[in-house]
Amino acid sequence: MTLLVIEDDQKTGEYLKKGFQESGYTVDLARNGIDGLHLALEGEHELIILDVMMPGMDGWTLISALRAKRDVPVIFLTAKDRLEDKIKGLQLGADDYLVKPFSFAELLLRVRTILRRGVAKDARDADIFQIGDLQFDAIKHKVTRQGVQIVLTKKEFMLLHLLIKRQGEALSRSVIASQVWDMNFDSDTNVVDVAVKRLRAKLDAPFEQKLIHTVRSVGYMFSDQP
Incomplete structure (x- = not known):
C-alpha cells in the first residue's frame, strides 16, 4: 500500500x-x-x-x-x-x-x-454487482434479472459469482472446477458443463440477452456484450 x-x-x-x-x-x-x-x-x-x-x-x-x-x-x-x-x-x-x-x-x-x-x-x-439488467448480491444471496428473482442452488450461485467477478475473462473448466468444487478437473467428468447448462437455463433462457458465453476450446465467459 x-x-x-x-x-x-x-x-x-x-x-x-x-x-x-x-x-x-x-x-x-x-x-x-x-x-x-x-x-x-x-x-x-x-x-x-x-x-x-x-x-x-x-x-x-x-x-x-x-x-x-x-x-x-x-x-x-x-x-x-x-x-x-x-x-x-x-x-x-x-x-x-x-x-x-x-x-x-x-x-x-x-x-x-x-x-x-x-x-x-x-x-x-465487490460482492454487489449491477451488470445490465442483472443484479447480483452475494451478501443477501440474491440474484434478479429485470426485477425477477432467480433461485439458484449453492453451487450455481458460487459458479455465477466466480464468472461475474472475472467477467470478460475466458475461464477454463479446470479453473472453474478448482474454484467452485475445490477439485482438480478430470476431462472425463462433465460436472462443469452440466452446472453451466443448468445456470443458463435459469439465468439466460428466459431473457433475450445472453450473459454466459462458451469460449471454444477454453471454457466459459460472463459478459453483457454480444
Missing part, C-alpha cells in the same frame, strides 16, 4: 517516511501544500498524512480541494491542538486528527485501522 505524507518539516517528514517504510508501506513525501495536492490528485495513494501549517497552501485549503475530486482517506497530523481546529479538520472531511507531538505507534495504529475499514468496505462492494 502507498501512503502520501505532506509535511513541510524536513525532520518530521523523513521520520514518518522511514517509519512507514519499515512498517511495510511505500511512501511518497511532499514538503509543501502545492506539491502535496498535485501528488494527491495525480497519484494512487491508499491514505494521506497531512499537516495544516505549510507554505504555499495550508492543509485546510488542500483537503477542501482534494475532497472536491477524490475520496482518499486523510489523517491530519498537526501542532494545532485546539478543539476548534480538530472540529474544523473533521468537518472538512478528514478521517482522523492527531496532534503533535505524537507517538508513531499510535499514528501507525490509526493508519492501519482506517485502511482495514476501507478494505472491508471494498470487499462488501
Whole structure:
C-alpha cells in the first residue's frame, strides 16, 4: 500500500517516511501544500498524512480541494491542538486528527485501522454487482434479472459469482472446477458443463440477452456484450 505524507518539516517528514517504510508501506513525501495536492490528485495513494501549517497552501485549503475530486482517506497530523481546529479538520472531511507531538505507534495504529475499514468496505462492494439488467448480491444471496428473482442452488450461485467477478475473462473448466468444487478437473467428468447448462437455463433462457458465453476450446465467459 502507498501512503502520501505532506509535511513541510524536513525532520518530521523523513521520520514518518522511514517509519512507514519499515512498517511495510511505500511512501511518497511532499514538503509543501502545492506539491502535496498535485501528488494527491495525480497519484494512487491508499491514505494521506497531512499537516495544516505549510507554505504555499495550508492543509485546510488542500483537503477542501482534494475532497472536491477524490475520496482518499486523510489523517491530519498537526501542532494545532485546539478543539476548534480538530472540529474544523473533521468537518472538512478528514478521517482522523492527531496532534503533535505524537507517538508513531499510535499514528501507525490509526493508519492501519482506517485502511482495514476501507478494505472491508471494498470487499462488501465487490460482492454487489449491477451488470445490465442483472443484479447480483452475494451478501443477501440474491440474484434478479429485470426485477425477477432467480433461485439458484449453492453451487450455481458460487459458479455465477466466480464468472461475474472475472467477467470478460475466458475461464477454463479446470479453473472453474478448482474454484467452485475445490477439485482438480478430470476431462472425463462433465460436472462443469452440466452446472453451466443448468445456470443458463435459469439465468439466460428466459431473457433475450445472453450473459454466459462458451469460449471454444477454453471454457466459459460472463459478459453483457454480444
